Amino acid sequence: MELLENQVLKKDLENNIKLIKIILDKCSDVIYREFVFAQNEQIKLALIYTDGLADKGQVSDQIMRALALEVPMAVPGRVITKAQALEFIKERGLCIHQIKETNKVGEVVHAILSGDTVLLVDGHDTAIINGARGWESRPITDPEAEPTVRGPRESFVESIRVNTSLLRRKIKSPKLKIESFRIGRLSATDVAIAYIDGVANDQVVKEVKKRLERIKIDAILETGYIEELIEDEPWSPFPTINHTEKPDRVAAMLLEGRVAIFVDGTPFVLTVPSLLVEFLHASEDYYERFIFTSAVRVIRYLAAFASLILPSLYIAIVSYHHELLPTALLLSVAAQRERVPYPAFFEVFSMELVFEVLREAGIRLPRPIGQAISIVGALVLGDSAVRAGFVAEATIIVVAFTGISSFTFHYSASISFRLLRFFLMILSGTLGLFGLTAGVSAICIHLCGLRSFGVPYLSPVVPTAYSDLKDVVLRAPWWAMLTNPRSVLGNNKKREAYGLKPTPPESGK
Amino acid sequence: MQVKEEGRVNSEQIFFLVLNFLLASAFIMIPSTVTGKAGKDGWAAILIATGAGSLLSMLYTALCIRFSGRTIIQFAQEIMGKIPGKILGIIFVWFALHLGALVLRNFGDFMVISLMPSTPLIVFNAVVMLIAVMAVYRGIEVLCHFNLMLVPVILSSMAVIIIFSFTIHDFDAANLLPLFESGFSRVLKTSLIPLTFPFGESVLFLMIFPCMSVPRDTKKIMVGAILAAALIMAVITAETVAVFGSNAKNLMYSTHSMIRCIELAQIFERTDAITIVIWILSGVIKISVCFYAFVKGCAQLFALKDYRPIVVPSGIIMTALSILVYENVIEQTEFASKIWPLYSLVFELLLPLMLITFDSVKKVF
Numbered sequence: 105m106e107l108l109e110n111q112v113l114k115k116d117l118e119n120n121i122k123l124i125k126i127i128l129d130k131c132s133d134v135i136y137r138e139f140v141f142a143q144n145e146q147i148k149l150a151l152i153y154t155d156g157l158a159d160k161g162q163v164s165d166q167i168m169r170a171l172a173l174e175v176p177m178a179v180p181g182r183v184i185t186k187a188q189a190l191e192f193i194k195e196r197g198l199c200i201h202q203i204k205e206t207n208k209v210g211e212v213v214h215a216i217l218s219g220d221t222v223l224l225v226d227g228h229d230t231a232i233i234n235g236a237r238g239w240e241s242r243p244i245t246d247p248e249a250e251p252t253v254r255g256p257r258e259s260f261v262e263s264i265r266v267n268t269s270l271l272r273r274k275i276k277s278p279k280l281k282i283e284s285f286r287i288g289r290l291s292a293t294d295v296a297i298a299y300i301d302g303v304a305n306d307q308v309v310k311e312v313k314k315r316l317e318r319i320k321i322d323a324i325l326e327t328g329y330i331e332e333l334i335e336d337e338p339w340s341p342f343p344t345i346n347h348t349e350k351p352d353r354v355a356a357m358l359l360e361g362r363v364a365i366f367v368d369g370t371p372f373v374l375t376v377p378s379l380l381v382e383f384l385h386a387s388e389d390y391y392e393r394f395i396f397t398s399a400v401r402v403i404r405y406l407a408a409f410a411s412l413i414l415p416s417l418y419i420a421i422v423s424y425h426h427e428l429l430p431t432a433l434l435l436s437v438a439a440q441r442e443r444v445p446y447p448a449f450f451e452v453f454s455m456e457l458v459f460e461v462l463r464e465a466g467i468r469l470p471r472p473i474g475q476a477i478s479i480v481g482a483l484v485l486g487d488s489a490v491r492a493g494f495v496a497e498a499t500i501i502v503v504a505f506t507g508i509s510s511f512t513f514h515y516s517a518s519i520s521f522r523l524l525r526f527f528l529m530i531l532s533g534t535l536g537l538f539g540l541t542a543g544v545s546a547i548c549i550h551l552c553g554l555r556s557f558g559v560p561y562l563s564p565v566v567p568t569a570y571s572d573l574k575d576v577v578l579r580a581p582w583w584a585m586l587t588n589p590r591s592v593l594g595n596n597k598k599r600e601a602y603g604l605k606p607t608p609p610e611s612g613k
Numbered sequence: 614m615q616v617k618e619e620g621r622v623n624s625e626q627i628f629f630l631v632l633n634f635l636l637a638s639a640f641i642m643i644p645s646t647v648t649g650k651a652g653k654d655g656w657a658a659i660l661i662a663t664g665a666g667s668l669l670s671m672l673y674t675a676l677c678i679r680f681s682g683r684t685i686i687q688f689a690q691e692i693m694g695k696i697p698g699k700i701l702g703i704i705f706v707w708f709a710l711h712l713g714a715l716v717l718r719n720f721g722d723f724m725v726i727s728l729m730p731s732t733p734l735i736v737f738n739a740v741v742m743l744i745a746v747m748a749v750y751r752g753i754e755v756l757c758h759f760n761l762m763l764v765p766v767i768l769s770s771m772a773v774i775i776i777f778s779f780t781i782h783d784f785d786a787a788n789l790l791p792l793f794e795s796g797f798s799r800v801l802k803t804s805l806i807p808l809t810f811p812f813g814e815s816v817l818f819l820m821i822f823p824c825m826s827v828p829r830d831t832k833k834i835m836v837g838a839i840l841a842a843a844l845i846m847a848v849i850t851a852e853t854v855a856v857f858g859s860n861a862k863n864l865m866y867s868t869h870s871m872i873r874c875i876e877l878a879q880i881f882e883r884t885d886a887i888t889i890v891i892w893i894l895s896g897v898i899k900i901s902v903c904f905y906a907f908v909k910g911c912a913q914l915f916a917l918k919d920y921r922p923i924v925v926p927s928g929i930i931m932t933a934l935s936i937l938v939y940e941n942v943i944e945q946t947e948f949a950s951k952i953w954p955l956y957s958l959v960f961e962l963l964l965p966l967m968l969i970t971f972d973s974v975k976k977v978f
Contacts, residue, residue, distance in 0.1 A: 424729075427883040537886050538724060538737065541893045545744050545759075552758035553751040566758045567626070 109210035117148050117226035124152060127213055134216060139168065141193075142175045143184045148226040152212075157219030159238025166199040167221065167234060186227040193225060194232060202235035214292060241266070247349050249515060255391045259349045264294050264368035267351075271298060271364070274355035279303070282366075285316055287330075291323035294368040295330070298354075304361050305594050308377060308557050312363045326370045334376075336555050341520040344556040346378035353387040361594015377557035377593060381565065381576050383517030384408055389579055398578040404512050405577055411510035412521045415452045416532035416540045418502045422448040424536030440496035449533030451495050455503040456526065458485065463507070563592045581605075624830040626757040627822070628838055629764045630902065631815060635842035637899035638716050639811040640771065641723065641892055644850040645867040646810075646950060651803035652795050652862060653788065656851040658803035663843035665804065666812030670835035672965050673816055679972065681828040685819040685965075686913040692972045699914060701964060706910040708960040709817055710931060713903030717741060717935035720896045722942050727869055728889060738935050741893065745901040746928040749908060750921060753824050756901055763894045770891050771845060774872055778852045781874045788858040789851060805954045807846070812839055813961030820906040865942070904931060 108127050113120050121136060128134050133155045141147040149171060153163060175197050184192050194203065206212060212222050212231050219237035244266070247259035260267045268282050279302055285295040295316065299309050315334040324330060331345045332338065348354060349371045354364050357375040365374040384404055389397045421428050422437065429437065444451060462481040466474050486504070489495045506525070510518045524547060531539035554561035564572030574580035575589030583604040588594065647655035680688035685705055690698030721737040748756045778784065793800060815835065822831050853867040856874060864870050873885040908927050912920035939945045 425886045428886050430879050430882055432879075535732075535736070535740070536729070537889055538728070538893060539740070541890050542740050542744055545894065545897055546747060548762050549744065549748045549751065549755060549759050552762065553755045560758070562758065562762070566761045567623070568761065 109213060111209045112207045113209060113212070113224075113229045113231060115227055115229050117150060117224055120224050120231075121150055121152075123209060124212065124216075127209070128216070137168070139172050141184070141189065142172050143179075143182070144186075144189070147184070147186055147189050150224040151221055152216055152224070153221040153236075154216055154219060157217075157237060157239050158221045159236050162200065162236040162238065163221050163234075167223065167236070170199055171197050190225050190228045190230060190232075193223070198223075198232070198234060200234040200236055204233040204235070205230050206233060207231070217292075244270070250348065250350055250353070250387070252350075252386070252388045252391075255388050256350070256352045258351060260351060260371040260373060262369050262371060264296060264366050267366050267371070267373065268296060268298065270351040271354055271358075274351055275300070275358065280358070283313075287316065287319050287321070288324045289320070289322045291325065293324040295324065296366040298358060298364040298366065299362070300358050303359065303594050304363055308361075308559075308593075309363055311557055312365070312376060316365070324367060327365065327367045327372045327374045330365060330367060331374055336557065340550065340554060341523050342380070342551065342554060342561070343383070343516045343520065344378060344554060344561060346375045346382060346514075347372045347516065348375065348387075349373070350387055356387065356390065360588055360590040377559040379556065379559065379563060379590070379592075380517070380551065380561050383514040385575075386513075390582075394579050394581040401577055401579065407509035407512040408518075408521065411506050411512075411518065412525055413528060413540065413544065414506045414509070415456055415502055415525060416528040416543070418499070419448050419452050419529060420532040420536045420540050422498075423533070437496070437498050440498055443493040444496050444499075445493075447533075448499070449529065451499050452503065453526070453529055453533070455489075455495055455499055456506070456529070459503055459507045460522070559592055564590070621754050622757050622821075622824045622826065624825060624827050624834060626761055627818075627825055627830075628834045630757055630760050630821070630898070631818060631834055631838035632841055633760055633764060633767065633895050633898045634815065634818075634902050635811045635838055636767070636771070636845060637811075637895035638719050638892075639807075639842070639846055640849065640895070641866055641868050641888070642719060642949070643807060643811070643846050644853045645862070645864055646806055647803055647850060648854060648862045648867065650806065650950060651800050653854045653859070654793055654795065654800045655803065655854065656789075656847040657793070658800050659807045659843055659847040659850060661801065661804040662807035662812060663839060665808045666839045666843070667836050669808070669813055669962065670815060670839055671832070672962075672969065673819055674831040674835055676965055676969055677819060677822045677831050678828060679969075682823050684823050684909070684913060685968075686910050689968060692968055692975065701968070702910065702914045705960065705964060706907055706914060708957075709820075709903050709906040709910060710927075710934065711938075712814060712817070712957075713900055713907060713931050714934035714938055716896065716899050716903060717931065718938055718945065720892070720900070721935065722945065723866060723869075723892065724889070726942065727866060727885075735932070735936060738932050741897060741900060742904075742928050742932045742935075744897050745904050746924055748897070748901045749905045750924045753821060753905060756898075756905060760898050763898065767891055767895050770887060774868075774875070774888075775845070775848055775852065777875045777877060778849075778856065778871055780877070781856050781871070782876075783856050783874065784852075785858070786855050788855045806950065807843075809954045809957040809961060810949070811842070813957060815839075816961045816965060817902055817906040819965070820909050821902070904928070907931070 108123065111123065114123075121138075125136070135153055135155050137151040139149055139151075141149055151163065151167060171193065178196060194205075204215075206215075207230050212233070215233045216222055219239060221234040221236045223232040223234060225232070241263050242261050244258045244261055246257050250259075258270065260270065272280065272282075277300070279300050280298065281301050282296050282298045285297070286292050287295050297309070297312055297316070312334075316330070319330070319333050321329065321333070327347055331343075331347070335344050337344060346357075348357075354373050354375060358364060362375045362377065365376070367374075385401070389401060392400075422441065426434055426438075441448070462477065462485075465477050465481070469477055482504070486500050490497050490500055510522055528540060528543045531543040533539075535542070551562055552560075552566065560567060563569060565576060569592050571587055572589055572591055574585060580589075582600075583606070585599055586602060588599050643659065644655065647658050651658045676685070676688070680691070683691070686702040689701045689705070692698065693701060717738050720741060721734045724737040725732065725734055748759055815838075818835075822828065825831070849868055853864075853871050854861045856871050857864065857867065861867050869885055869888050872888050873883060875884060876882050904927070908920045908924055911917075911923055911927065917923070939948065
């Protein structure tokens with residue numbers, strides 16, 4: 105089979121078709137259409153394409169009709185010999201926007217299976233590949249995983265060409281480079297990297313290409329495959345590669361000097377290098393006014409912190425350091441906990457597990473039932489657990505708040521926070537505040553050592569890049585972001601002109 | 614593969630590492646130790662020690678600049694020749710190990726006494742050592758970054774403690790008067806304690822300074838960190854005296870007891886558990902620095918390419934030593950105030966002084 109694909113085409117049409125039929129044996133979706141050239145019936149032609157991937161309208165109107173009927177009308181009376189046929193068809197016969205020639209059988213087969221339409225001409229050992237793809241695809245819709253109130257509503261779809269076009273529409277500069285790869289022995293998936301020349305760090309671009317070329321795998325079905333195959337620290341619970349389904353977010357990432365990796369067949373696009381802070385930022389942060397954004401971001405950071413340590417802090421305080429609570433609160437918590445038969449650790453740990461089950465059920469269930477689950481789960485289960493005396497009210501409050509907090513920021517980072525939350529709960533359940541502090545220290549040390557494509561994961565906070573701090577917890581107004589807020593990533597230091605701060609015209613004149 | 618560590622850390626990171634190293638255990642231990650000996654004039658002893666400590670740090674920085682890019686283990690062999698140099702190196706490495714174990718022990722004792730009396734000491738020592746092992750295993754750069762993460766937390770909590778101690782009900786600045794009641798010579802003698810702990814302990818940074826990207830800054834860093842640390846410690850010491858009066862010298866951990874007294878609007882009460890957090894965080898840094906000096910020193914003494922294979926066994930040795938060094942807390946207090954000041958001077962003053970003298974003499978002849 106491999107040998108057949110390495111062959112080149114022969115002059116004889118019958119032979120070529122036979123060859124392709126052997127390779128594409130038992131592929132019932134491939135269609136072979138043989139017909140004759142209108143001007144000279146001696147010249148036999150064949151179209152080969154995959155049903156469902158090629159645009160049938162284009163194939164029948166722009167290729168078949170033109171070649172089998174209309175060519176004589178364009179050049180009446182001219183006689184075309186077999187030898188001239190290929191040149192003539194290319195120049196006058198095909199009303200297709202993009203054509204390519206090849207004489208390799210392997211390329212022909214790949215073109216057919218990718219949705220292109222291959223035209224074979226009798227007496228020529230060259231095939232014409234017509235770019236007449238057209239298949240059913242999902243329309244561009246609202247981003248499901250990253251909804252926004254203000255900002256573009258479009259999201260990527262499963263087709264890589266549509267996705268790169270969405271990006272190109274945002275950045276109409278020749279400096280936006282989109283380079284293609286093909287990965288996967290069986291899937292032959294189209295993969296593209298996009299970056300802005302002169303903004304992205306050349307070293308990072310080179311490194312991304314190097315890591316992509318290293319991949320030898322049978323199939324790539326989602327960006328997740330690539331993510332796990334190219335990340336810096338495979339054992340880390342933290343994601344060192346970001347993904348998004350919003351074209352505006354990808355554009356913003358590229359403008360800050362990152363590299364995007366598109367994969368055909370998925371609406372998610374990877375961006376590298378990525379920093380921890382960007383998981384706490386939403387694209388909307390840059391569209392809303394900076395005062396509001398900064399306030400919201402403070403809340404988001406607090407929520408992220410709470411989602412990591414709040415349950416463990418509660419366990420530590422309730423079971424080891426009651427004295428930390430103000431007296432009135434302490435009495436109230438003690439009264440609630442009096443009825444509960446379990447230690448605080450067991451109580452919180454099991455309720456967190458219950459919450460995780462509810463969350464998972466909410467995602468997996470068909471959407472109409474999702475509502476019911478949240479009502480049954482959150483209200484009924486929580487309320488009856490308290491009334492039955494299994495858990496204290498305070499525990500429910502802590503667990504519910506922690507759960508909600510973990511949804512205030514990027515989903516993939518919140519997964520790692522949720523996992524580590526359980527690790528911290530065990531530590532604070534055994535050693536109290538000491539264990540919690542030790543656990544947080546261990547996480548911090550781990551984070552300090554993490555790198556994403558050579559960039560420290562915690563930058564610009566640690567190591568501190570002072571000029572980049574304008575876009576971490578607070579966001580500076582746009583007229584003050586003179587330099588790139590992520591200068592650690594690329595080499596685009598200067599961003600905008602000086603003195604863009606708007607001032608009202610002087611009054612009283 | 615060992616990443617080259619030289620020239621990878623910037624001056625700001627080293628400054629905060631030194632500052633945190635100086636404040637770590639001293640923030641809790643120094644006020645009770647100096648008031649124990651000099652009474653209510655303890656704060657003055659700290660200030661006097663600052664001057665001497667700065668001089669001492671000049672000695673270290675002079676060595677560091679003269680032999681930039683090389684650690685004390687390396688230049689000791691250059692100055693004294695191979696065998697004597699190695700012997701001095703072993704002495705220095707022993708100091709790092711011993712100091713690390715002592716700090717670890719202080720730390721564990723504090724946890725057991727003030728927080729969890731029925732938990733065995735080894736649990737605390739082992740957990741803290743584990744964190745230090747993690748940090749040191751990933752290299753000096755990660756240690757500095759980790760420290761940089763902690764600095765805002767530690768410094769702001771110290772600021773909160775210092776400011777809100779003024780609001781404690783019993784706070785009375787008159788407790789500090791009269792000055793030098795027990796005689797100035799007593800204060801002068803006491804100043805040997807803060808000079809050797811924590812200022813002189815910064816001799817360990819002779820293992821870390823070669824990692825700096827700008828070696829010239831060491832002088833500024835050392836003096837700046839010593840002044841800042843001394844100021845914080847002196848203020849805290851004065852505050853404990855102002856709050857507890859003549860009782861201050863009888864308290865085991867007077868800083869901790871003072872923080873217990875802080876009350877704010879009935880929301881923040883008995884917040885001494887917060888001290889534990891600071892204590893763990895900065896304690897980890899101090900132990901990590903000692904530990905780093907130890908493993909890096911051993912690796913260089915025995916000409917290992919990489920120090921990482923010996924990190925875990927060394928961590929076990931340091932934990933074991935921390936359990937063995939004292940029988941109980943009383944012994945520790947005795948050791949800290951009577952033996953340590955003289956014992957540590959061998960490493961903190963004698964060793965560097967000898968090296969620099971020999972080097973200067975060699976240059977003359």
